[in-house]
Amino acid sequence: MMKFILNQEIMEIDAPLGSSTLDFIRNKGVKGVKEACHEGECLSCAVLLGEIRGNTIVYNTIASCILPLGEIIGKHVVTIEGLNQEALNPIQHALVDEGASQCGFCTPGFVISLTGFFLDEKLEKKDILTAIEGNLCRCGAYAAITRAAEMLANKISVEGKKFEERIQILIGAGILPPYFVNIPSQLIKLEESNKTKLHEEGTYVAGATDLLVQHESLSDPVFLSEKELTGIWVDNGYIHIGAMTSMEDIRISEELNAIYNIKDHLTLVSALPIRHQATIGGNLVNASPIGDLIIYFLALDAEISLINDKDGRIIKLRDFYKDYKKMDMKEGEIIEWLRISNKEKLFNFEKVSKRKHMDIASVNSAISFDLNNNKIQNVHLSAGGLAPVPKYMENTSSFLENKEISADVIKEAVSIADSEVTPIDDVRGTAKYKRLLLRQLIYAHFITLFPDLEVSL
Numbered sequence: 505m506m507k508f509i510l511n512q513e514i515m516e517i518d519a520p521l522g523s524s525t526l527d528f529i530r531n532k533g534v535k536g537v538k539e540a541c542h543e544g545e546c547l548s549c550a551v552l553l554g555e556i557r558g559n560t561i562v563y564n565t566i567a568s569c570i571l572p573l574g575e576i577i578g579k580h581v582v583t584i585e586g587l588n589q590e591a592l593n594p595i596q597h598a599l600v601d602e603g604a605s606q607c608g609f610c611t612p613g614f615v616i617s618l619t620g621f622f623l624d625e626k627l628e629k630k631d632i633l634t635a636i637e638g639n640l641c642r643c644g645a646y647a648a649i650t651r652a653a654e655m656l657a658n659k660i661s662v663e664g665k666k667f668e669e670r671i672q673i674l675i676g677a678g679i680l681p682p683y684f685v686n687i688p689s690q691l692i693k694l695e696e697s698n699k700t701k702l703h704e705e706g707t708y709v710a711g712a713t714d715l716l717v718q719h720e721s722l723s724d725p726v727f728l729s730e731k732e733l734t735g736i737w738v739d740n741g742y743i744h745i746g747a748m749t750s751m752e753d754i755r756i757s758e759e760l761n762a763i764y765n766i767k768d769h770l771t772l773v774s775a776l777p778i779r780h781q782a783t784i785g786g787n788l789v790n791a792s793p794i795g796d797l798i799i800y801f802l803a804l805d806a807e808i809s810l811i812n813d814k815d816g817r818i819i820k821l822r823d824f825y826k827d828y829k830k831m832d833m834k835e836g837e838i839i840e841w842l843r844i845s846n847k848e849k850l851f852n853f854e855k856v857s858k859r860k861h862m863d864i865a866s867v868n869s870a871i872s873f874d875l876n877n878n879k880i881q882n883v884h885l886s887a888g889g890l891a892p893v894p895k896y897m898e899n900t901s902s903f904l905e906n907k908e909i910s911a912d913v914i915k916e917a918v919s920i921a922d923s924e925v926t927p928i929d930d931v932r933g934t935a936k937y938k939r940l941l942l943r944q945l946i947y948a949h950f951i952t953l954f955p956d957l958e959v960s961l
Contacts, residue, residue, distance in 0.1 A: 506577045507694055510534065511586030512683050514690070521574035522707070522722030525551070528573055529583065536584035536612045537568060543717045544570040544778055546640035550613040552620055554580035556691050560667045564752075564780040565620035565635070570716040571781065572709060574727045578698045580687050584612035587619060593678050595619060598656050604648035610641045617777070618653060622662055622674055626756055632657040638775025638862065708838060710748060710786030713778055728785065733840060736760070742843040747785025751797065752776065754784060763848040769800065772855050775862050785839040788821070791829050793895075794865045794888040794932075800853055801842060802886035802896050803870030809840040816840065828892035849874055849882070852952045854945040858932075865889055866932040867941035871949045873904070880904050885949075887942055889932065890925035899924045900946075911958060914950050918943045 506517040510529065519528050526549045529537055538548035544567035553576065554563040563582075587593065592600065595618045605611040614636060621627055621635035632653045641649060660677050662670045674680040706724025709715065715722060733748040736757045743759050754760065755770035773796045774782065787797045788808065798821070806821040813836065821842070824831050853870040857863035866889055873883035883904045885897040900921040907913045927938035950957055 506574075506698055508576045508578060509580045509687065509690055509694070511582060514694070517573055517577070519573060520721055521577075521727075522572050522709070522725040524569055524716060524721070525571040525573055525576055525581070526568040529568065529581070534583050534585055536588075538609060538612065539569065540609070540640075542569045544713060545638075546610070547613040547617065547638045547775070547777060548610055548640070550616040550620075550639070550777065552580075552582035552586075552616055552623065554582065554687065554691070556688075556695065561688055561691065562625075563620060563623040565617045565777045566781055567638075567713075567777050570713055572712050572716060572722060572725060572727070574709070574725055575712070575729060578691065578694045580691060582616070582619075584615055587615060587679075587681065589678070589681055594660065595656060595679060598652040599649070602648045602652040602655070604645050604652045606641075606643035606645050610639060610643075613639050614641075614649060618656060619679060621657075622660065622679060623670065625666065625670070628663055629657045629661065634771075634776055638777050708789075710789065711750075711781050711783040713774075713782045713786070714790050714792075728783075728838060731838075733785065738846055741846060743846045744841045744843045745784050746841050747788075747839040748783050750780055751782045751784070751787070752779035754797075755779060759846070763846065764804075764851050766800075769853045770796075772861060773797070784842055788824070788839055788842065789831065789833075791825060791831055791893070792888075793828070793891060793893055794868060795894055796855060796865060796868055796888070798894040799868045799870050799886045799888040801844065802894060803851070803853070803872050803884050804844040804849075805872070805882075805884045806842050806844050808842050810834075810837045811840045812836040812838070822896035822898075825893035850953050852949045854948045854952075856941050856945070864932070867938050867945060869942065869945040869949070871946075875909070878908050880907050880909065885921070885946075887921070887925065887945070890927045890938055890942060892926075895925060897921055897924060909950070909954060909957065914947065918946050921946060 507514055526539060537551060540546045540548040547567055549567055549569045550565055551568045552563045553566045554561050595615050599605045617636045617639050621632055636653060662673050671684050675682055706726045707722050708728055709725045710728045728748055733746045735746045736759050737744050738759055755767055760766045787795055802821055807818050808821055809816055809818050826832060849872040851872040855865045855868040857865045869887040871885045874881045883901050885901045887895045887897055900917050903920050904917055921942055922939055927935040929935050
């Protein structure tokens with residue numbers, strides 16, 4: 505029987521591993537974690553998920569409604585019940601004092617997310633609002649919540665502190681209950697007891713941020729988190745990204761941010777808890793025609809490694825997508841890693857959606873190229889939302905190769921781009937509107953990279 509820690513109690517999982525963690529917890533009588541959207545959109549169901557990574561423990565805020573039970577094996581799940589003490593803790597006090605809790609339905613999720621901020625070694629004081637960017641308050645108390653969050657960031661500082669010292673400070677401040685000190689040793693014991701072999705055949709799961717939105721439960725899940733497919737490393741002129749690397753680890757990667765502004769770009773993609781759970785491999789295989797990460801890496805001429813039990817092969821990402829949700833994958837293959845050149849290029853990413861942040865794109869686009877003697881070279885343009893697949897704009901890229909930067913060249917490129925897309929009318933806009941967006945985004949690429957360039961729109 506698989507085990508995990510729920511707040512202070514060691515629990516056995518007696519439900520299908522592909523079912524929702526939220527449903528399991530609530531069925532066990534832990535009702536502080538709320539059910540609302542069941543799509544990871546509101547974080548009423550937020551929990552802290554702690555796991556051993558190397559020589560430390562990492563806690564992340566996660567949407568439990570789209571977290572498969574199999575992903576909590578051997579980990580520490582914290583709900584509001586696991587943070588409650590005899591009196592209100594400082595986070596709870598701040599929300600009350602600022603009038604940030606009205607109906608109260610969303611309040612446990614906000615407390616969890618703000619606690620996650622103080623536990624996260626990668627977040628700085630200025631990131632306090634990032635920690636709650638995915639939490640929805642239906643009463644609209646955002647001004648009060650913002651005041652409470654900023655007050656907490658100014659009052660309690662754990663920046664630069666490693667896990668053990670950070671835990672002690674947070675216990676001393678009353679944010680964490682004292683039992684957190686014992687969690688590391690308990691998780692180590694759980695690692696030894698959770699040795700049961702999981703499924704080897706079934707539905708591959710690499711994050712499930714979309715899978716559990718589409719399905720109530722996953723049948724025979726094969727959790728790729730069991731495989732060693734995480735990490736970002738530089739080798740032989742390439743930056744490699746393991747398939748199970750989270751979107752947030754990609755966003756804050758030193759290797760990637762040294763050459764591209766990916767830290768800012770990926771804040772447009774999803775909320776922090778989703779970025780903690782979503783993986784690059786899952787995103788690529790989900791094959792959404794408007795997948796932001798796919799469009800991003802298509803424009804960087806990415807390659808992927810596909811492996812099975814016997815052998816492996818490397819292909820261009822642009823050759824991976826054959827038709828809607830159909831990919832060049834043989835039976836039993838999984839993505840091992842994605843890689844891009846570590847040579848810096850001129851690059852820009854644009855996205856249009858109904859909301860600026862945390863929304864699905866209507867149209868997105870990215871471009872990369874070198875500039876030699878005012879000539880565009882090694883150019884790669886991509887666009888999403890305009891075809892059944894994430895679109896590598898081959899004809900437009902070929903046209904731009906070795907062209908000098910000018911308004912006329914860009915206008916011609918826009919015309920060619922329009923001829924190689926096939927948008928449809930849907931909830932994100934009409935085909936005509938999407939063609940207009942593509943034109944504007946191509947202009948935006950060049951105006952962003954060359955602010956003095958004059959292009960008549």
